[in-house]
Amino acid sequence: MRHTFFCIDGHTAGNPVRLVTGGAPLLRGTNMIERRQDFLARFDWIRTGLCFEPRGHDMMSGGFLYPPTREDADCGILFIETSGCLPMCGHGTIGMVTFGLENGLITPREPGKLRIEVPAGLIDIEYGAEGNRVRWVRIRNVPAYVAATGVQIDVPGFGPLSIDVSYGGNYYAIVEPQGAYTGLDDLGASRIVELSRTVRTLMQAAYEPIHPLDDRIRGVTHVLWADKPRGEGADGRNAVFYGERAIDRSPCGTGTSARLAHLVHKGVLKVGDRFVHESYIGSRFIGRVEEAVDVGGVPGIIPSIEGSAIATGFNTIWIDREDPFWAGFSVV
Numbered sequence: 001m002r003h004t005f006f007c008i009d010g011h012t013a014g015n016p017v018r019l020v021t022g023g024a025p026l027l028r029g030t031n032m033i034e035r036r037q038d039f040l041a042r043f044d045w046i047r048t049g050l051c052f053e054p055r056g057h058d059m060m061s062g063g064f065l066y067p068p069t070r071e072d073a074d075c076g077i078l079f080i081e082t083s084g085c086l087p088m089c090g091h092g093t094i095g096m097v098t099f100g101l102e103n104g105l106i107t108p109r110e111p112g113k114l115r116i117e118v119p120a121g122l123i124d125i126e127y128g129a130e131g132n133r134v135r136w137v138r139i140r141n142v143p144a145y146v147a148a149t150g151v152q153i154d155v156p157g158f159g160p161l162s163i164d165v166s167y168g169g170n171y172y173a174i175v176e177p178q179g180a181y182t183g184l185d186d187l188g189a190s191r192i193v194e195l196s197r198t199v200r201t202l203m204q205a206a207y208e209p210i211h212p213l214d215d216r217i218r219g220v221t222h223v224l225w226a227d228k229p230r231g232e233g234a235d236g237r238n239a240v241f242y243g244e245r246a247i248d249r250s251p252c253g254t255g256t257s258a259r260l261a262h263l264v265h266k267g268v269l270k271v272g273d274r275f276v277h278e279s280y281i282g283s284r285f286i287g288r289v290e291e292a293v294d295v296g297g298v299p300g301i302i303p304s305i306e307g308s309a310i311a312t313g314f315n316t317i318w319i320d321r322e323d324p325f326w327a328g329f330s331v332v
Contacts, residue, residue, distance in 0.1 A: 002320040005050060007062070008099040010311035013283035014249035017095030017309060018050065018062030021105060024078075031069050032076050033087070033119040033216060039078060040085050045327045047080040049319040052328030058082055058245040061092050065100055073117040075106055082243035082330070087120035087217050088169025090139055090253010090285075095309040097125055098134040102311065118142075120169050120217065138306040139253060143293050144168040144261035145300030147209040153202040158195060165209050165220060166265075168257025168303065172224045172240075173203045184227045184239050184280065189247055196223040196241035212296025224255050229278055237278040244332045250307070251277040251285040257303040260287050264301050271301070 006022030025043045029035035039047075051060040061081030068076045077096060079089040086092075097114065100106035108114050114125035124140040148165040151173075155161060159180045163173045177183060184192070203220045211217035223241040230237055240248040240255040248255065256277045263269040275287040286306040293300050319326050 002318050005046075005317045005319070007315040007317060008103060008311055009313055009315045010095055010099060010309055012091040012095040012250050012309040013279060013285065013307050014281050015091050016060050016062070017092055017099070018056070018060060018315070019096045019099045020050065020062060020064050021103070024064040024066065027066070027078075029069070032066070032078065032117050033214070035066065035076070036078060036085050036087070036119040037216070044085070046319070047085060048328040049326060050317060050328075051080055051082050052330050054325055055317055055319075055328065056082070058243055058330070059249065061089060063089070063092055063096055065096065065105060068117045070117055070122070072115060073122065074108055074114045075100075076117040078119070082246060083221060086170055088118050088123075088142060088254050090141065090169065090257065090305050091248070091250040091307065093118070093123070093125075093139055093253065094137040094307045097127065097137050098309040099311050101127065101129070101134050102132055134309075136306055136308045138304055140290060140302060140304045141253070141257045142169055143295045143300045144257045144303050145295045145298050146261055146265040147171065148207055149265075151203065151207050153199065153206055155195060155198055155202065161199070163199070163203060164262060165203070165207065166258035166262040167209065167211065168259070168261060169254035170222055170258075171209045171218075171220045172222045172255055172258040173199060173220050174224045174226060174259065174262055175199065176226045181225070184225060184237065187225075189239075189280065192225060192239050192247060193241060193245055196225075197244065199223050200241070212298055222255060224252070224259060226259065229276075231278055231282055234276045234278045234284060236275065237280075239280040244330060247280055249279060249281050250283055251279040253285065253305045253307070256285050256287045256305050260289055260303040261301050264289055265299075
């Protein structure tokens with residue numbers, strides 16, 4: 001059987017976004033996290049088929065728009081990427097909101113504002129438009145908090161690292177310059193990917209974060225290598241590793257959120273502060289610490305992330321069961 005998926009392809013700050021506008025499966029569930037679980041149980045072949053080779057690549061991510069399960073939301077988003085079906089994806093949200101608005105797939109109740117239901121919770125959106133183009137999108141994200149500090153690991157061939165774990169919609173192992181890690185450019189992209197797989201594996205063995213409000217959200221999935229900024233006007237730079245071989249080309253929305261919570265925890269930032277975050281390729285998001293909140297008894301913040309996305313074209317993709325690689329593959 002041939003399954004047809006109509007997509008809008010593009011990128012947010014350099015990282016790919018594939019909005020699947022046709023072919024989304026009907027999902028069971030009373031909220032988006034239950035729909036996420038149903039998708040993973042019955043339809044994960046769609047994710048692997050659309051994100052992995054030969055129809056995608058190591059960095060591919062995107063998602064689907066769904067009717068919301070809540071009356072106070074404008075729409076729901078289900079995220080897909082090579083690393084799985086994420087609870088939240090910041091760059092993906094910026095891209096899918098941009099493409100959805102520009103192509104009439106999302107109709108806001110109030111121009112310039114949206115409320116979107118994602119598996120991690122409810123997020124508020126502001127955006128700026130000029131004619132038919134969306135110029136910027138700002139996400140008021142789910143609460144972010146620091147889950148652990150000073151987790152000790154020893155990376156073979158590299159040395160010991162002390163790592164903090166922070167949540168911004170996904171759990172991040174945050175590596176700041178120390179020991180053998182002197183900066184992003186000293187390592188280079190290939191070495192970052194190589195080390196990150198080991199760091200994530202060691203962190204998963206050493207510590208499992210569990211969200212205090214929803215135990216279905218758990219485990220370190222991403223590694224954020226922090227560094228000083230390279231460009232004028234930026235406050236920090238990062239390389240975020242996800243999947244098996246991917247470095248986020250954007251500054252990473254949930255990673256920026258996790259980093260904001262981390263810097264507040266360290267006393268570097270406070271409520272109201274702005275933080276311009278650079279990606280590995282130099283693209284930028286504007287982060288802001290909006291307010292302090294309690295996350296199930298743990299101090300946290302509400303972060304916001306602002307960025308922009310560009311659509312690059314329409315794409316009709318077939319997944320045909322006669323294709324030996326219908327479900328996709330990855331070469332590590």
